[in-house]
Amino acid sequence: VLDLPIELDRSIRNQGRQVHAALRAAIIDGLLAPGLTLPSSRSLGHQLGVRRNAIVAAYEHLASDGLVEARHGAGTFVAERLPPPSAPIKPRHIDVPAMQRVPFTLGYTHVDRGMLKKLATSARRRIGWAATDDLGYGDPRGSEYLRDQVARYLAANRGVRCDPACIMIVAGTQHAIRLCADALLSPDDRVWVEEPGYPVTHTTLRVAGLNLVPVRVDASGIDVEAGVSACATAKAVYVTPSHQFPTGVPMSMPRRIALIDWAIKSSAWIIEDDYDSEFRYAGPPLTALAGLGSDRVIYIGTFTKILFASLRLAYVVLPSGVVESTISARAALDRFPPRFMQDAVADLIADGTLTAHVRRVRSRYREARDAVVAELKSSAGESLIFAAPDQGLHLLLRLPRDHPKGMATRIRETACVECRLLSEMRLVQRGADGFILGFSGYEIGEIKSAARRLGLAARDHQRR
Numbered sequence: 001v002l003d004l005p006i007e008l009d010r011s012i013r014n015q016g017r018q019v020h021a022a023l024r025a026a027i028i029d030g031l032l033a034p035g036l037t038l039p040s041s042r043s044l045g046h047q048l049g050v051r052r053n054a055i056v057a058a059y060e061h062l063a064s065d066g067l068v069e070a071r072h073g074a075g076t077f078v079a080e081r082l083p084p085p086s087a088p089i090k091p092r093h094i095d096v097p098a099m100q101r102v103p104f105t106l107g108y109t110h111v112d113r114g115m116l117k118k119l120a121t122s123a124r125r126r127i128g129w130a131a132t133d134d135l136g137y138g139d140p141r142g143s144e145y146l147r148d149q150v151a152r153y154l155a156a157n158r159g160v161r162c163d164p165a166c167i168m169i170v171a172g173t174q175h176a177i178r179l180c181a182d183a184l185l186s187p188d189d190r191v192w193v194e195e196p197g198y199p200v201t202h203t204t205l206r207v208a209g210l211n212l213v214p215v216r217v218d219a220s221g222i223d224v225e226a227g228v229s230a231c232a233t234a235k236a237v238y239v240t241p242s243h244q245f246p247t248g249v250p251m252s253m254p255r256r257i258a259l260i261d262w263a264i265k266s267s268a269w270i271i272e273d274d275y276d277s278e279f280r281y282a283g284p285p286l287t288a289l290a291g292l293g294s295d296r297v298i299y300i301g302t303f304t305k306i307l308f309a310s311l312r313l314a315y316v317v318l319p320s321g322v323v324e325s326t327i328s329a330r331a332a333l334d335r336f337p338p339r340f341m342q343d344a345v346a347d348l349i350a351d352g353t354l355t356a357h358v359r360r361v362r363s364r365y366r367e368a369r370d371a372v373v374a375e376l377k378s379s380a381g382e383s384l385i386f387a388a389p390d391q392g393l394h395l396l397l398r399l400p401r402d403h404p405k406g407m408a409t410r411i412r413e414t415a416c417v418e419c420r421l422l423s424e425m426r427l428v429q430r431g432a433d434g435f436i437l438g439f440s441g442y443e444i445g446e447i448k449s450a451a452r453r454l455g456l457a458a459r460d461h462q463r464r
């Protein structure tokens with residue numbers, strides 16, 4: 001070969017690497033055939049205008065890759081056995097369902113620049129000051145500092161008294177649920193879930209190999225007697241007792257007691273998802289079920305609603321008897337959570353920033369809720385049944401009974417809004433459909449006009 005058909009990428013700093021990259025690509029793409037004699041280092045150096053040493057280094061590197069062979073006294077050859085030429089990479093479009101920030105999509109919160117700046121300052125400082133120990137592997141439960149702050153926060157705000165040693169920091173509620181399933185349950189176990197309920201958790205439980213037993217929710221929360229009749233031997237129940245998702249009902253005290261009694265008698269776990277209790281508009285937050293002191297309750301809290309979803313930070317409070325098995329399950333999964341964001345969030349709790357932020361956004365969310373409710377009242381007439389929620393960041397609207405099939409979907413399309421339907425939250429299709437409207441994370445004007453469109457569309461479809 002007189003001249004090799006290669007071009008060097010001069011942006012690579014080292015000449016040897018430039019030659020290696022160009023020859024490697026030419027061999028793998030089939031431009032240089034197996035067995036071909038390569039030029040001497042002197043001659044190729046001359047052709048490419050690089051030092052001879054760079055060619056020698058590149059040939060040695062290619063030999064250790066197995067792409068060329070050096071034969072003593074005979075020169076350097078392209079290897080006889082090469083992997084088949086790789087097909088060029090074609091960018092593919094993969095359809096991943098993406099959330100859009102359009103009223104009334106759930107999962108968006110108010111963007112508070114002041115709070116974000118404090119979080120950024122803290123994260124920067126913590127990374128910049130990191131000690132050697134902070135850069136290695138960590139405790140599967142997460143940062144001791146954040147666990148300590150979470151324990152104080154829960155005692156002050158949720159009536160849950162716990163030992164920071166029994167808290168585990170996780171990457172969101174589903175991560176917590178998966179960990180509980182891995183550590184405390186066995187494939188094929190039965191688990192009660194609220195009906196209607198949170199479909200994301202249903203998927204996580206199913207993927208963990210568990211069998212779901214839908215248990216109806218009434219005005220007092222999950223119907224424990226119905227659960228016992230359906231499957232008294234279930235090994236766990238997943239509940240949202242402070243603000244049932246999606247109906248919004250709080251679980252009454254008699255039901256809480258009945259649920260705990262059943263769990264104690266059956267040695268079953270109560271998985272309490274306390275996702276939005278900080279946003280209570282009528283009086284102080286309700287005490288969590290875990291605050292009643294049973295060692296059958298596993299409590300899950302999240303920073304998704306009080307801060308934002310992309311943070312991916314949540315926590316689980318474990319009964320002390322299962323901390324070790326959950327640590328082992330976690331160590332086999334993702335080992336431990338990323339370090340620095342945890343400590344930055346702990347700083348926000350410790351210096352009062354988080355409490356002040358929650359207070360500020362709570363009044364904003366109350367305003368958003370009131371605006372949506374007022375707009376729906378004036379536009380929907382009798383075509384939607386709803387009440388202003390006392391808590392949380394979503395509102396449930398029901399259609400009147402016996403509405404035609406598919407009407408909720410048609411109304412949603414006419415109104416050009418994004419929202420989940422009540423039927424999508426059901427495992428068993430029964431009763432009227434409805435709409436779940438997330439009202440946090442939007443400008444008031446934006447959600448008012450969306451609420452108006454939805455109300456008018458509902459009224460219009462009702463008349464047809």
Ligand SMILES: Cc1ncc(COP(=O)(O)O)c(C=O)c1O
Pocket residue numbers: 106107171172173174175198240245273275302303304309313314
């Ligand atoms: C019932 C329920 N639980 C938990 C969450 C929060 O989930 P995560 O912590 O995974 O963001 C949400 C969010 O919308 C929810 O609706």
